[in-house]
Amino acid sequence: MTQANSRAGMDRRGIITSGLVLAAAQIASPFVIRARAADAVRIGLDNPLTGTYAANGKHELEGCQLALDEINAKGGILERPAELVVEDSTSGDAGAAVQKARKLIESDKVDFLLGNVNSALALAMAQVSNEKGVLHIVPGGHTDAITGSSCHWNVFRVCNTTQMEANAVAGALIKEYGKKFYYITPDYAFGHTLETGLIKAAGALGGEKVGGDLVPLASVDFSSYLIKAQAANPDVIIFLTQGDDMLNALKQAVQFGLQNKVHLAGAQQEMEPLEGLPSEARIGTWVMEWYWNQPGVPHVADFVEAIKKRTGRVPTARHWFGYVSTWTCAHAANTAKSLKAAEMAKSLQDFHLPPEVALGPNPAFYRAGQNQLIASLFVGDAQAGGSAPDDLFKVTKVVNGADVAGTVEESGCKMIWPTT
Amino acid sequence: MTQVVLFNVFNGLIVGAFYALMALGLSLILNLSGVINFAHGGFLALGAYLAFTLIPYVGFWGALIVAPLLTAALGLVIERVLIRPLYGGDPLYGLLLTFGLAYIFEDMTRLIWGAQSLPFQVPAWLTTSLSSQFFFVTGYRVFMIAIVVAAVGGLFAVLNYTRLGMRIRAGTRDLDTVSTLGVNVRVLRSLNFGIGIYMAGLAGVLAAGLLGLSPTLGASLIMPSFVAIIVGGLGSLLGTLLGGLLIGVASGLAAVYFPSASEAVIYVMMGLVLLVRPRGLLGEEGRLH
Numbered sequence: 218m219t220q221a222n223s224r225a226g227m228d229r230r231g232i233i234t235s236g237l238v239l240a241a242a243q244i245a246s247p248f249v250i251r252a253r254a255a256d257a258v259r260i261g262l263d264n265p266l267t268g269t270y271a272a273n274g275k276h277e278l279e280g281c282q283l284a285l286d287e288i289n290a291k292g293g294i295l296e297r298p299a300e301l302v303v304e305d306s307t308s309g310d311a312g313a314a315v316q317k318a319r320k321l322i323e324s325d326k327v328d329f330l331l332g333n334v335n336s337a338l339a340l341a342m343a344q345v346s347n348e349k350g351v352l353h354i355v356p357g358g359h360t361d362a363i364t365g366s367s368c369h370w371n372v373f374r375v376c377n378t379t380q381m382e383a384n385a386v387a388g389a390l391i392k393e394y395g396k397k398f399y400y401i402t403p404d405y406a407f408g409h410t411l412e413t414g415l416i417k418a419a420g421a422l423g424g425e426k427v428g429g430d431l432v433p434l435a436s437v438d439f440s441s442y443l444i445k446a447q448a449a450n451p452d453v454i455i456f457l458t459q460g461d462d463m464l465n466a467l468k469q470a471v472q473f474g475l476q477n478k479v480h481l482a483g484a485q486q487e488m489e490p491l492e493g494l495p496s497e498a499r500i501g502t503w504v505m506e507w508y509w510n511q512p513g514v515p516h517v518a519d520f521v522e523a524i525k526k527r528t529g530r531v532p533t534a535r536h537w538f539g540y541v542s543t544w545t546c547a548h549a550a551n552t553a554k555s556l557k558a559a560e561m562a563k564s565l566q567d568f569h570l571p572p573e574v575a576l577g578p579n580p581a582f583y584r585a586g587q588n589q590l591i592a593s594l595f596v597g598d599a600q601a602g603g604s605a606p607d608d609l610f611k612v613t614k615v616v617n618g619a620d621v622a623g624t625v626e627e628s629g630c631k632m633i634w635p636t637t
Numbered sequence: 638m639t640q641v642v643l644f645n646v647f648n649g650l651i652v653g654a655f656y657a658l659m660a661l662g663l664s665l666i667l668n669l670s671g672v673i674n675f676a677h678g679g680f681l682a683l684g685a686y687l688a689f690t691l692i693p694y695v696g697f698w699g700a701l702i703v704a705p706l707l708t709a710a711l712g713l714v715i716e717r718v719l720i721r722p723l724y725g726g727d728p729l730y731g732l733l734l735t736f737g738l739a740y741i742f743e744d745m746t747r748l749i750w751g752a753q754s755l756p757f758q759v760p761a762w763l764t765t766s767l768s769s770q771f772f773f774v775t776g777y778r779v780f781m782i783a784i785v786v787a788a789v790g791g792l793f794a795v796l797n798y799t800r801l802g803m804r805i806r807a808g809t810r811d812l813d814t815v816s817t818l819g820v821n822v823r824v825l826r827s828l829n830f831g832i833g834i835y836m837a838g839l840a841g842v843l844a845a846g847l848l849g850l851s852p853t854l855g856a857s858l859i860m861p862s863f864v865a866i867i868v869g870g871l872g873s874l875l876g877t878l879l880g881g882l883l884i885g886v887a888s889g890l891a892a893v894y895f896p897s898a899s900e901a902v903i904y905v906m907m908g909l910v911l912l913v914r915p916r917g918l919l920g921e922e923g924r925l926h
Binding site for chain 2: 268431435445448468475490495
């Protein structure tokens with residue numbers, strides 16, 4: 218051992234000791250977990266807490282936590298206390314999401330699995346939950362396959378399919394702006410299905426795709442695409458990007474003054490990007506899946522107050538997704554009077570959410586044979602500020618999900634139940 | 638189509654200038670201290686967030702001046718406490734440390750400012766387009782070019798016409814001799830690091846006006862900086878400048894013909910440069926030993 222080596226910091230003994238400590242920590246952890254309440258019903262949340270979707274994941278978590286407290290205040294699930302076990306799936310690493318899902322199911326022995334914001338991760342996790350026979354609710358992953366071609370008996374979804382969103386907003390886009398669409402589409406599962414859905418829905422009304430670009434996720438600069446889009450001379454540039462990509466694209470489009478030459482709109486929109494935009498960029502026609510400002514709809518104001526008290530802000534659709542997902546777990550167990558996944562899944566077929574969970578003007582139910590929640594969609598225009606500084610969306614039409622959901626056959630879902 | 642191509646080249650130069658600003662700070666630190674500063678993106682994001690917090694008090698222009706200075710001050714502290722002990726050792730240690738720092742910065746900004754993207758308000762007269770035909774030439778982008786030119790000009794002036802600059806240039810060639818000649822090399826490295834971080838902070842404030850302000854801002858911008866340095870050549874600041882402009886234009890052109898590759902094309906360029914001319918376009922041989 219030379220002088221230089223020992224001065225460089227870690228010596229051999231230090232490395233061995235830290236290695237042993239790390240190994241011990243790995244083995245010791247299940248014992249730590251077992252120290253939790255032995256009779257609690259566990260709900261495992263495997264959602265992004267870091268990365269691009271961290272904000273969405275955090276809001277879904279806050280919705281889950283509110284629901285959890287309400288559930289426990291009412292006696293819990295099957296008379297037992299309910300507990301939330303939270304894991305960070307990361308925003309894009311399917312391997313991490315799957316590993317966490319396995320950990321939740323095998324080590325933490327969760328009775329329910331919730332997640333993921335990222336459609337691709339949700340699909341990967343669904344494989345695991347199906348293999349292990351655990352009831353899985355997807356709060357906010359939109360790609361059609363989750364309750365379509367890759368549907369499973371144990372997987373339920375709260376948010377809309379991309380086809381439903383497209384069907385809801387296509388009419389408004391054509392009526393407001395015209396028939397020639399240029400698509401700026403994020404290059405992954407969600408983007409592809411949303412674009413396909415909107416082309417189909419708009420096409421049925423005479424809409425035409427004059428051009429489009431598949432943009433890599435987490436693109437930073439959209440100027441090239443906007444230059445191309447403007448050159449194609451459309452009536453409206455359709456932004457299908459989400460999250461920070463939506464923010465960057467819209468911000469840059471408005472800086473270019475494109476809204477004076479061409480209309481800017483899209484399909485799915487959420488509060489999170491709208492809040493991050495400068496006020497002059499809060500424009501366009503979009504569809505939201507849930508909105509906090511619903512005058513005249515009972516229970517919504519209470520939910521808004523409850524979230525405001527916990528987080529200091531109004532709820533977004535993500536809060537509602539988390540809230541509904543967690544309450545769905547409680548209702549599934551309490552209705553089936555059992556924690557067996559197959560029995561709970563059966564009890565959720567055509568299950569109608571009570572109004573204080575549905576929080577919308579139309580009934581909300583999980584469609585039998587597809588496990589897809591059919592509720593309401595809110596078509597409207599982004600605005601810099603309405604009745605309140607956080608009233609960033611003016612709802613022009615509430616669409617009944619049942620009118621835009623198509624049939625179960627069209628979704629491509631062929632549900633196979635386990636033969637117990 | 639030619640018009641679209643030309644527009645994209647022109648726009649690519651604008652974006653490339655921004656990449657060059659980020660990469661120059663990184664290159665400065667790498668050349669003198671041999672430290673591969675993976676936390677550069679983190680400092681960039683920190684500059685942006687500090688500007689966001691300061692704007693209500695000192696306005697946009699005040700924040701533009703103060704935020705990079707604050708970031709540089711933090712950079713000096715980190716250099717003194719964390720990075721100085723690693724000089725002269727394996728460059729891997731510096732890389733590991735700054736890599737970890739990058740994660741810490743990201744989570745720290747998430748903890749302090751939240752995971753939500755924040756609305757960064759730039760003065761309204763800046764964010765309008767200057768010409769109807771060349772609509773992508775906005776006041777903000779011209780302003781950005783002006784700042785980049787001023788910063789790069791300032792940097793080259795400091796390096797060529799001040800004693801500090803002369804010592805930094807000498808130090809990048811042979812630090813031992815400079816030390817033997819009586820220059821306080823520790824202070825020199827600190828100041829050099831501070832200048833590099835100042836440029837990161839400045840790039841951060843500019844980025845926030847263009848992009849969304851979220852904790853992942855740094856992570857999304859760090860890689861083009863590295864590619865700019867590798868393409869332009871290690872050891873050459875002019876090369877870094879050129880590298881930044883090149884990758885900006887390449888990315889813009891790729892978006893015209895093959896959009897899915899617009900992010901990947903800069904890595905393809907890096908790969909080609911490494912295969913054909915590993916020292917980079919204007920780099921010096923045997924730089925990183």
